[in-house]
Amino acid sequence: xxxxxxxxxxxxxxxxxxxxxxxxxxxxxxxxxxxxxxxxxxxxxxxxxxxxxxxxxxxxxxxxxxxxxxxxxxxxxxxxxxxxxxxxxxxxxxxxxxxxxxxxxxxxxxxxxxxxxxxxxxxxxxxxxxxxxxxxxxxxxxxxxxxxxxxxxxxxxxxxxxxxxxxxxxxxxxxxxxxxxxxxxxxxxxxxxxxxxxxxxxxxxxxxxxxxxxxxxxxxxxxxxxxxxxxxxxxxxxxxxxxxxxxxxxxxxxxxxxxxxxxxxxxxxxxxxxxxxxxxxxxxxxxxxxxxxxxxxxxxxxxxxxxxxxxxxxxxxxxxxxxxxxxxxxxxxxxxxxxxxxxxxxxxxxxxxxxxxxxxxxxxxxxxxxxxxxxxxxxxxxxxxxxxxxxxxxxxxxxxxxxxxxxxxxxxxxxxxxxxxxxxxxxxxxxxxxxxxxxxxxxxxxxxxxxxxxxxxxxxxxxxxxxxxxxxxxxxxxxxxxxxxxxxxxxxxxxxxxxxxxxxxxxxxxxxxxxxxxxxxxxxxxxxxxxxxxxxxxxxxxxxxxxxxxxxxxxxxxxxxxxxxxxxxxxxxxxxxxxxxxxxxxxxxxxxxxxxxxxxxxxxxxxxxxxxxxxxxxxxxxxxxxxxxxxxxxxxxxxxxxxxxxxxxxxxxxxxxxxxxxxxxxxxxxxxxxxxxxxxxxxxxxxxxxxxxxxxxxxx
Amino acid sequence: xxxxxxxxxxxxxxxxxxxxxxxxxxxxxxxxxxxxxxxxxxxxxxxxxxxxxxxxxxxxxxxxxxxxxxxxxxxxxxxxxxxxxxxxxxxxxxxxxxxxxxxxxxxxxxxxxxxxxxxxxxxxxxxxxxxxxxxxxxx
Numbered sequence: 001x002x003x004x005x006x007x008x009x010x011x012x013x014x015x016x017x018x019x020x021x022x023x024x025x026x027x028x029x030x031x032x033x034x035x036x037x038x039x040x041x042x043x044x045x046x047x048x049x050x051x052x053x054x055x056x057x058x059x060x061x062x063x064x065x066x067x068x069x070x071x072x073x074x075x076x077x078x079x080x081x082x083x084x085x086x087x088x089x090x091x092x093x094x095x096x097x098x099x100x101x102x103x104x105x106x107x108x109x110x111x112x113x114x115x116x117x118x119x120x121x122x123x124x125x126x127x128x129x130x131x132x133x134x135x136x137x138x139x140x141x142x143x144x145x146x147x148x149x150x151x152x153x154x155x156x157x158x159x160x161x162x163x164x165x166x167x168x169x170x171x172x173x174x175x176x177x178x179x180x181x182x183x184x185x186x187x188x189x190x191x192x193x194x195x196x197x198x199x200x201x202x203x204x205x206x207x208x209x210x211x212x213x214x215x216x217x218x219x220x221x222x223x224x225x226x227x228x229x230x231x232x233x234x235x236x237x238x239x240x241x242x243x244x245x246x247x248x249x250x251x252x253x254x255x256x257x258x259x260x261x262x263x264x265x266x267x268x269x270x271x272x273x274x275x276x277x278x279x280x281x282x283x284x285x286x287x288x289x290x291x292x293x294x295x296x297x298x299x300x301x302x303x304x305x306x307x308x309x310x311x312x313x314x315x316x317x318x319x320x321x322x323x324x325x326x327x328x329x330x331x332x333x334x335x336x337x338x339x340x341x342x343x344x345x346x347x348x349x350x351x352x353x354x355x356x357x358x359x360x361x362x363x364x365x366x367x368x369x370x371x372x373x374x375x376x377x378x379x380x381x382x383x384x385x386x387x388x389x390x391x392x393x394x395x396x397x398x399x400x401x402x403x404x405x406x407x408x409x410x411x412x413x414x415x416x417x418x419x420x421x422x423x424x425x426x427x428x429x430x431x432x433x434x435x436x437x438x439x440x441x442x443x444x445x446x447x448x449x450x451x452x453x454x455x456x457x458x459x460x461x462x463x464x465x466x467x468x469x470x471x472x473x474x475x476x477x478x479x480x481x482x483x484x485x486x487x488x489x490x491x492x493x494x495x496x497x498x499x500x501x502x503x504x505x506x507x508x509x510x511x512x513x514x515x516x517x518x519x520x521x522x523x524x525x526x527x528x529x530x531x532x533x534x535x536x537x538x539x540x541x542x543x544x545x546x547x548x549x550x551x552x553x554x555x556x557x558x559x560x561x562x563x564x565x566x567x568x569x570x571x572x573x574x575x576x577x578x579x580x581x582x583x584x585x586x587x588x589x590x591x592x593x594x595x596x597x598x599x600x601x602x603x604x605x606x607x608x609x610x611x612x613x614x615x616x617x618x619x620x621x622x623x624x625x626x627x628x629x630x631x632x633x634x635x636x637x638x639x640x641x642x643x644x645x646x647x648x649x650x651x652x653x654x655x656x657x658x659x660x661x662x663x664x665x666x667x668x669x670x671x672x673x674x675x676x677x678x679x680x681x682x683x684x685x686x687x688x689x690x691x692x693x694x695x696x697x698x699x700x
Numbered sequence: 701x702x703x704x705x706x707x708x709x710x711x712x713x714x715x716x717x718x719x720x721x722x723x724x725x726x727x728x729x730x731x732x733x734x735x736x737x738x739x740x741x742x743x744x745x746x747x748x749x750x751x752x753x754x755x756x757x758x759x760x761x762x763x764x765x766x767x768x769x770x771x772x773x774x775x776x777x778x779x780x781x782x783x784x785x786x787x788x789x790x791x792x793x794x795x796x797x798x799x800x801x802x803x804x805x806x807x808x809x810x811x812x813x814x815x816x817x818x819x820x821x822x823x824x825x826x827x828x829x830x831x832x833x834x835x836x837x838x839x
Contacts, residue, residue, distance in 0.1 A: 568780065569778070571776070571777065572778050575740075575741040576741065601776040610773060633769065633773075685821065
């Protein structure tokens with residue numbers, strides 16, 4: 001009872017938490033949008049005075065010339081662009097190298113990656129928030145598609161009832177069929193709430209995830225200490241990706257500060273350091289900086305894209321899971337459908353929990369990443385006054401790698417962690433579900449166990465265990481025994497003291513004795529006997545070999561049996577004499593007795609064809625005789641060892657076979673569900689450990 | 701017991717799992733086997749042979765089924781005395797050592813957090829505590 005309470009306590013807390021979330025607390029929403037100022041409709045870049053002027057004077061663009069943001073105005077170009085402009089590409093007014101090279105690198109490693117990063121960042125921001133808001137999952141098309149699947153699943157109920165009816169008539173599943181009837185009735189009611197139940201789980205996960213999302217403090221402050229404006233999409237998202245990228249902004253690499261550093265080189269002139277400032281940044285440094293900035297931007301794009309993609313996968317999976325929830329509910333009624341990949345109840349429920357709870361786990365990691373960003377752990381790397389170029393580069397590259405790898409790991413952990421989390425939740429759900437369903441079925445069985453059938457027995461047992469000692473538990477256990485002990489075989493029903501067969505005069509065979517427990521027990525014993533048969537069949541050669549060797553040994557021993565017994569007596573007598581002589585301190589008698597003892601031992605060894613060594617020198621006096629008794633004894637021992645190994649190997653292989661999913665599915669199909677998977681596992685274990693058959697026979 | 705045999709025993713026991721090593725070393729089976737050997741009037745060299753045979757069983761090199769025959773052949777006793785000696789060794793050495801090992805497993809950390817399949821194997825094997833030992837060692 002204490003164990004049950006211990007197990008239930010965590011789930012009670014979860015329940016309290018859920019009640020808190022759904023019952024009393026206000027609705028949790030994403031952070032409200034920040035006021036939008038000076039943003040362009042499409043870019044997310046601040047609206048420049050030139051763009052504003054163009055908007056106000058669309059017919060007279062000439063008045064805007066020279067304003068900040070005018071493309072023709074070189075004053076708006078960044079320091080790095082101005083540096084790049086110094087290296088023009090051309091034959092007449094420029095150079096192939098370094099001009100064209102730098103221009104090419106600038107496009108490939110700066111312009112393109114920054115655009116890709118911008119796109120990926122938006123993708124990440126939008127997809128993360130849109131899947132958390134849950135609005136997409138409540139779209140009309142989802143409920144329409146769910147309705148179609150529900151209607152189709154309802155048709156399935158008719159087929160399932162027909163299937164059960166045929167099984168009952170043909171006595172193909174015993175009480176298992178009646179167990180299905182109970183399930184079908186319950187599930188036929190619950191199927192109409194399948195979308196609701198599914199969305200409760202999804203909403204729970206989203207609410208937990210939003211708690212972390214809302215706690216994330218996004219800061220996109222640049223070097224000028226101003227927030228970078230961010231244009232929200234229709235989903236009201238926030239610039240999470242911007243906050244991440246801002247922590248290691250790769251474009252910092254190419255600010256005037258960095259360019260000035262790059263122009264300054266320190267050389268060693270005859271043992272003294274000399275600082276030289278160039279007019280231009282060396283082309284190789286520009287290309288190097290471009291490569292680093294490009295690589296960081298590509299990596300950041302990749303990380304954000306992968307994380308976003310996993311959220312997109314979650315969205316798609318949740319769509320499918322909601323839509324097919326009625327089928328999953330239906331599949332839980334019959335064992336055959338229950339194991340269907342992806343859509344069967346077990347797989348569906350696991351996937352639902354996995355997909356749902358991936359979001360809160362990821363959000364927790366994201367929250368952790370932002371804590372790390374705010375902590376700025378690499379702050380001390382670059383001192384503000386005497387920062388060298390390499391320190392500046394490292395102060396960007398190190399946090400970038402740390403954060404981006406963390407994002408990738410967070411995605412990975414979220415996927416794996418949600419699976420584990422799902423398993424824990426599921427075990428809890430099973431525990432609570434067992435109590436609820438067991439009690440429900442138990443109540444029903446108390447009203448009419450003969451109608452419901454023996455299938456509720458297992459649930460009743462589980463319920464009784466979970467309820468613990470007490471009147472209700474005893475009642476459940478009594479009902480379980482009654483339910484499980486009955487076969488519910490229509491052929492066993494007595495009409496006016498006669499069985500159905502004898503009353504109707506039809507030969508419908510004998511009623512099956514016992515219920516599910518009996519069937520499982522028989523299944524286990526049958527498997528054990530089968531293992532025994534296989535061992536017998538598979539070890540025929542080895543057994544014959546052992547028998548042959550034993551016969552040979554017997555044949556060799558029989559003629560010399562009396563001689564061996566005689567030597568044994570001589571050995572025992574010589575030992576007694578030797579001991580007496582030692583006690584008497586008679587050295588001559590000791591030597592004489594020792595001589596007799598050794599002689600008898602030698603003679604015995606000779607008869608047995610065994611090796612005999614001189615007791616004092618250790619020299620071999622008699623060598624082992626091939627085909628002698630000693631040799632034959634070794635043969636018997638080896639043959640027995642081979643036989644044991646073979647038996648163990650066969651038992652192991654057979655146990656593995658019956659435990660395999662393939663075997664379980666095939667048996668369930670061929671036996672039309674009247675097959676216990678737990679029974680197969682039990683049989684396998686008994687075979688492996690060589691346990692006796694319950695009826696008293698030993699398998700091997 | 702010769703020094704060479706002592707060294708051999710030490711080397712062979714070191715190959716065993718730690719739990720078994722501790723029990724076998726501290727149990728003092730050498731002394732008991734010597735006393736049993738003396739009781740059956742064995743000479744010193746024969747006692748050494750008996751101890752070697754016992755060691756082979758303790759280290760799992762030989763099976764207990766062949767213990768009696770091995771005593772008869774290797775020590776050089778009569779069939780009857782070998783059987784009696786094997787029975788006495790079983791009662792005074794093998795069973796107590798086995799019980800101590802089981803006791804240690806029960807007390808050890810391994811028993812505190814067994815896996816579900818170890819429990820099941822334990823029940824189905826009729827109480828074989830090595831199920832807890834083997835699984836953990838295989839990990």
